Amino acid sequence: MVPDRPAAARLDVVCGIIGYVGGQPAQSVVLDGLRRLEYRGYDSAGIAVLDGSGALLVRRKAGRLENLEKQLGTDLHEGSCGIGHTRWATHGGPTDRNAHPHVDCTGRVAVIHNGIIENFAMLRTELEAAGHELASETDTEVVAHLIEDRIGAGDDLATAMRTVCRRLDGAFTLLAVRADTPDVVVGARRNSPLVVGIGDGETFLASDVAAFIAHTRDAVELGQDQVVEVRRDGYTVTDFAGLPVDGKSFRISWDLAAAEKGGHPYFMLKEIEEQPAAVEDTLRGHLANGRIVLDEERIDEQVLRDIDKVFVVACGTAYHSGMIAKYAIEHWARIPVEVEMASEFRYRDPVLDRATLVVAISQSGETMDTLQAIRHAREQKATVLAVCNTNGAQIPRESDAVLYTRSGPEIGVAATKTFLSQVAASYLLGLGLAQARGTKYEDEVVREFDALATMPALIAEVLATVEPVRELAREIARSKAVLFLGRHLGYPVALEGALKLKELAYMHAEGFPAGELKHGPIALVEEGLPVVVVMPSPKGRRTLHGKVLSNIQEIRARGARTIVVAEEGDTDVRPYANHLIEVPATPTLFQPLVATVPLQVLAAEIALARGYDVDKPRNLAKSVTVE
Numbered sequence: 001m002v003p004d005r006p007a008a009a010r011l012d013v014v015c016g017i018i019g020y021v022g023g024q025p026a027q028s029v030v031l032d033g034l035r036r037l038e039y040r041g042y043d044s045a046g047i048a049v050l051d052g053s054g055a056l057l058v059r060r061k062a063g064r065l066e067n068l069e070k071q072l073g074t075d076l077h078e079g080s081c082g083i084g085h086t087r088w089a090t091h092g093g094p095t096d097r098n099a100h101p102h103v104d105c106t107g108r109v110a111v112i113h114n115g116i117i118e119n120f121a122m123l124r125t126e127l128e129a130a131g132h133e134l135a136s137e138t139d140t141e142v143v144a145h146l147i148e149d150r151i152g153a154g155d156d157l158a159t160a161m162r163t164v165c166r167r168l169d170g171a172f173t174l175l176a177v178r179a180d181t182p183d184v185v186v187g188a189r190r191n192s193p194l195v196v197g198i199g200d201g202e203t204f205l206a207s208d209v210a211a212f213i214a215h216t217r218d219a220v221e222l223g224q225d226q227v228v229e230v231r232r233d234g235y236t237v238t239d240f241a242g243l244p245v246d247g248k249s250f251r252i253s254w255d256l257a258a259a260e261k262g263g264h265p266y267f268m269l270k271e272i273e274e275q276p277a278a279v280e281d282t283l284r285g286h287l288a289n290g291r292i293v294l295d296e297e298r299i300d301e302q303v304l305r306d307i308d309k310v311f312v313v314a315c316g317t318a319y320h321s322g323m324i325a326k327y328a329i330e331h332w333a334r335i336p337v338e339v340e341m342a343s344e345f346r347y348r349d350p351v352l353d354r355a356t357l358v359v360a361i362s363q364s365g366e367t368m369d370t371l372q373a374i375r376h377a378r379e380q381k382a383t384v385l386a387v388c389n390t391n392g393a394q395i396p397r398e399s400d401a402v403l404y405t406r407s408g409p410e411i412g413v414a415a416t417k418t419f420l421s422q423v424a425a426s427y428l429l430g431l432g433l434a435q436a437r438g439t440k441y442e443d444e445v446v447r448e449f450d451a452l453a454t455m456p457a458l459i460a461e462v463l464a465t466v467e468p469v470r471e472l473a474r475e476i477a478r479s480k481a482v483l484f485l486g487r488h489l490g491y492p493v494a495l496e497g498a499l500k501l502k503e504l505a506y507m508h509a510e511g512f513p514a515g516e517l518k519h520g521p522i523a524l525v526e527e528g529l530p531v532v533v534v535m536p537s538p539k540g541r542r543t544l545h546g547k548v549l550s551n552i553q554e555i556r557a558r559g560a561r562t563i564v565v566a567e568e569g570d571t572d573v574r575p576y577a578n579h580l581i582e583v584p585a586t587p588t589l590f591q592p593l594v595a596t597v598p599l600q601v602l603a604a605e606i607a608l609a610r611g612y613d614v615d616k617p618r619n620l621a622k623s624v625t626v627e
């Protein structure tokens with residue numbers, strides 16, 4: 001099958017959005033919500049607030065939210081209905097002019113948007129020909145002007161939104177307010193997330209429940225191609241044709257404290273500390289009556305028995321957890337597994353059929369590359385299972401089964417606790433497949449699960465002894481580059497360590513399989529270069545241990561400064577480690593759960609020593625809802 005054409009337009013954004021109508025000052029509710037959404041994007045921010053007198057106040061500013069707050073100063077608007085936006089631009093630069101909200105020619109309609117409107121160029125030409133003046137370079141602004149036209153034709157705001165959405169191609173969440181109806185916010189969604197928060201005499205709309213968790217835990221999830229009108233006393237949902245539909249209500253299982261920093265200077269540092277709980281919660285309840293159970297299984301067991309191949313598709317850190325899933329699934333369930341970057345998957349026309357299981361791993365459940373990969377897989381009749389941290393996100397919605405990683409909200413842009421949870425979920429999946437296919441006896445599955453259940457305590461042990469890593473980080477913070485080596489399960493750990501260092505400390509960092517070293521990368525080694533080596537366990541696969549030991553000697557002979565992550569009691573490696581980081585002994589497959597933690601701390605501490613904000617690394621956003 002010929003792969004879909006990649007989207008043509010690239011005036012896209014990955015953003016946080018919030019809308020509010022109720023009894024509180026909208027400006028402070030919206031700004032507070034934006035603060036919690038800022039991890040989604042932080043190139044610019046803006047708000048629009050309405051008051052009963054028919055005034056529409058719009059303020060927007062390039063840079064972080066604090067720039068907008070400074071600009072607002074004492075300019076506190078009294079309105080009780082408003083929308084707000086925090087932006088991550090890829091094109092259409094992060095300027096004041098391109099910041100949202102965008103208004104129509106009359107200045108009476110304001111719109112914010114997350115996603116891409118692929119046919120905006122054609123719409124823009126049409127609008128300009130009809131006399132509209134567009135003030136920004138964004139795709140979003142066309143929506144404000146299209147709504148203006150529909151209102152001119154007599155539509156109310158929700159009807160106008162529906163009509164306009166039918167003309168849009170691409171992925172979008174849109175919110176709009178109109179000065180003439182100061183107690184209504186209208187939202188629309190296609191492919192991008194949007195949830196309604198139901199308060200007492202107040203209603204919220206947001207791309208993520210974190211935006212309104214301080215006010216309510218009752219939420220409604222919107223489906224694909226739906227428009228919602230929210231008022232103080234409730235909401236109405238329709239499809240794009242105007243037919244009424246029901247949203248799916250749910251209660252948010254975490255609270256405000258979970259989304260706050262809890263005494264840590266950065267969310268990321270708190271999230272690293274939360275890893276034992278994240279793994280424990282992810283495992284909880286998945287062994288019932290001696291059997292592994294998934295959260296939402298819509299796959300017949302016979303289908304799992306019949307599959308002859310597994311593809312794991314994911315991006316970034318989630319991809320690294322997929323590499324670990326491969327080891328676990330192949331070892332326990334004896335099915336061939338291929339791990340593939342989701343962004344590459346559908347473009348090479350992979351061989352998929354009814355006997356293929358595609359596992360999509362995604363913290364956000366929104367990553368467009370991964371979403372498109374599973375859509376392609378389903379078109380080819382493959383069965384899709386999602387591993388996801390976000391209840392009801394698009395990827396689990398479009399999958400046949402879901403295994404949720406119960407890490408709670410992860411606000412730091414760099415994934416930490418969700419990585420360990422994804423790894424834990426991968427083990428559950430491996431055991432579940434082994435159980436379904438009978439490649440392990442039931443008591444063996446239970447024994448493995450019980451061993452897995454001891455891992456949170458071992459992760460806590462690592463965290464309790466991680467202080468020397470902080471000192472080490474300060475020492476190597478001025479290095480130009482760091483190499484990471486690992487073998488077998490140590491290889492994905494090395495890749496993850498390198499990725500964390502790149503994204504947080506902006507340092508050149510590469511992960512290699514230790515065995516590949518002699519085939520090229522060893523040329524990079526020079527006097528004083530820090531090289532992190534993840535040692536395999538000295539038990540069991542002794543040959544592998546000996547081989548990595550030889551690799552360490554090879555790099556030391558060429559001047560490398562070795563930082564070795566090794567199992568407690570691995571005395572053989574001690575003479576060759578300039579810095580030894582000991583982690584508790586674990587069953588071989590589970591080593592990534594302990595070995596990754598010091599590397600997360602190392603990256604965070606190096607970044608802090610270099611003066612960077614570890615929660616918001618430059619150029620990144622938490623959810624990447626564009627391809």
Ligand code: F6R
Pocket residue numbers: 315316317318319361362363364365366367370413414415416499503622623624
């Ligand atoms: C790295 C990081 C990213 C994400 C990737 C996939 O710290 O956070 O590499 O892992 O963008 O995101 P999800 O898991 O939301 O699909």
